[in-house]
Amino acid sequence: MRADRLVATLLLMQARGRVTARELAAELEISVATARRDLEALSGAGVPVYPQPGRGGGWSLLGGGRTDLSGFTAAEARSLFLLLGPRAGDSPEGRSVLRKVLRALPATFRADAEAAAGAVIAEAGGWARRLDVTTATATATVGAGDGAAGAAGARSLAVVQAAVVERRVIRFGYRAWGSESDRERVVRPLGLVDHGGTWYLVADVARADGADLPGDAVAARRTYRLDRMQDVEPLEETFEPPDAFSLEQAWAEASAGIAEARSRARAVVLVDPASADEVRGWLGDAELDGTADDGRVRVIARAPAEAVLATKLAAWAAVAEVVEPDSLRARLAELGEALAARYGTSRG
Numbered sequence: 001m002r003a004d005r006l007v008a009t010l011l012l013m014q015a016r017g018r019v020t021a022r023e024l025a026a027e028l029e030i031s032v033a034t035a036r037r038d039l040e041a042l043s044g045a046g047v048p049v050y051p052q053p054g055r056g057g058g059w060s061l062l063g064g065g066r067t068d069l070s071g072f073t074a075a076e077a078r079s080l081f082l083l084l085g086p087r088a089g090d091s092p093e094g095r096s097v098l099r100k101v102l103r104a105l106p107a108t109f110r111a112d113a114e115a116a117a118g119a120v121i122a123e124a125g126g127w128a129r130r131l132d133v134t135t136a137t138a139t140a141t142v143g144a145g146d147g148a149a150g151a152a153g154a155r156s157l158a159v160v161q162a163a164v165v166e167r168r169v170i171r172f173g174y175r176a177w178g179s180e181s182d183r184e185r186v187v188r189p190l191g192l193v194d195h196g197g198t199w200y201l202v203a204d205v206a207r208a209d210g211a212d213l214p215g216d217a218v219a220a221r222r223t224y225r226l227d228r229m230q231d232v233e234p235l236e237e238t239f240e241p242p243d244a245f246s247l248e249q250a251w252a253e254a255s256a257g258i259a260e261a262r263s264r265a266r267a268v269v270l271v272d273p274a275s276a277d278e279v280r281g282w283l284g285d286a287e288l289d290g291t292a293d294d295g296r297v298r299v300i301a302r303a304p305a306e307a308v309l310a311t312k313l314a315a316w317a318a319v320a321e322v323v324e325p326d327s328l329r330a331r332l333a334e335l336g337e338a339l340a341a342r343y344g345t346s347r348g
Helices: 003-016 021-028 032-044 074-088 092-104 107-117 147-166 247-262 273-283 306-314 326-343
Strands: 049-052 058-061 120-123 168-174 183-195 198-208 221-225 229-238 265-271 286-291 297-303 320-324
Touching: 003 021, 003 032, 003 058, 021 032, 021 058, 032 049, 120 247, 147 168, 147 183, 147 229, 183 221, 183 247, 198 247, 221 247, 265 273, 265 306, 273 286, 273 297, 273 306, 297 306, 306 326, 320 326
Parallel strands: 120 183
Antiparallel strands: 049 058, 168 183, 168 229, 183 198, 198 221, 265 297, 265 320, 286 297
C-alpha cells in the first residue's frame, strides 16, 4: 500500500465513519480488490479499523468521525507508522504524508511513532527471485509456513518491532547458517528490513559469551534472519542508538556482505533449452549467460558453498552439465559413484 493511499483511506473513514470497499475504490480510483486488501492490511497491522458484518456493513475506524487521530492508543499509533514508514520512501510527498499524520497524533505518542516510521525498510527484491507478498503486517512473511511455525514467526516479528521502537535490549536463540545448534544472543535492535519477504534484524551485540561488553568497547554490528530467531524475549534494559546511525547505510553494508557470502561458490552450467527455466528456478541464484555452440543454454549459478551447488545440480544430471570449476565436476562424480554403489545392484 502506498503511503498517500493509506492516509487517504484513514481520512475518508474519519470523515464518513464507515465505508465499504466499493465506496473506497470509487473514491481512490482503485479496484475493489485492492481497496479490500488495503483495509485488511490496516486492520492486520493493528490500526483500529474493523469490518462491520451484515446488511449495510462496511469498515469502520474506531472512534471515527474526528478530524485527528487522538483516539489512537500508543500501540495503534506505533503499528500505523511501522506500516506507513517504509512505504513513504524518500520522496518529498512521502515525507509530507508522514509529517501530516504525525501532527495528527497525540503529542505523547509522536516520539514513538516517529521512531517506528524509521524502524523498517521494505525492499521488493529477494536475493535470488522476486516475491509477491504483503509485508504490512506481522503475518506469514516470517516463518515461511502456516500453523505453529507461522504463528511463532509472527510473534517474533511483533516483539522485535516493539523492541526496535522502544529501544529495548532483546535476548533470543539463534542458529547461524551451517550450524547444528542454537546459541543465545543478546543484542540492541536498531532496525528491521523486509527484503523480498524475508525479514532481517540489524543490531549491535550487547553481550558476548554471556558477559556485558566493556563500557568503552565498540559493539559489533550483526544482521540476523528473523526466521532463525527462537524465543525472542525483551529485557528491561534500554539503550540509545549510536550517534548518526542510519538504517539505510547499515543495511547497505550488511546486504553487500550477505550477497557476497551467498555467492562464494560459482559454476558455469550448460542446460538443455527445454529445461533451462526449471533448472534456474531450482538453483535460485542463477542467471542466463548466452547460448553454447551446441545450442544448450549457458547458466551461471551461485551458492554459499560448492557442496550446496553439487547437491542441487545432482538432481539435474540428465539435462545439465557443469563446465567449470573442475572441483565441482569432481564433487558431482563422487556423488554419482556413491549413488551407483548404493543403488547399482538390486536388493537380494
